[in-house]
Amino acid sequence: MPVVTIDTIKGTISKEAKLEMIKRVSEVVAEIEARPNPKENMLPFVYCIVREIDWGDFANNGVPITPELLGAVKNGIVHIAMKQP
Numbered sequence: 001m002p003v004v005t006i007d008t009i010k011g012t013i014s015k016e017a018k019l020e021m022i023k024r025v026s027e028v029v030a031e032i033e034a035r036p037n038p039k040e041n042m043l044p045f046v047y048c049i050v051r052e053i054d055w056g057d058f059a060n061n062g063v064p065i066t067p068e069l070l071g072a073v074k075n076g077i078v079h080i081a082m083k084q085p
Helices: 015-034 066-073
Strands: 003-009 047-053
Touching: 003 015, 015 047
Parallel strands: 003 047
Antiparallel strands: none
16 A cells, blocks of 8 residues: 655645645556556555645755745746755
């Protein structure tokens, strides 16, 4: 039984987006795990956990993610991993 954990920054995605993420990720995992059988056989046994991490406790390459940085990523301004200061 696969368990998928998704970590996201607190308050950055809506409840609807979380539910969509859980549904879609679960379907993909079930499809892969069940092969060559139908994904429906495995879907009831895929567990998906969404954890919301506080700002400042979520970092990339040692650099904490800020609201400004996340906004830049979502707008396509930042494309690569940041370098440590």
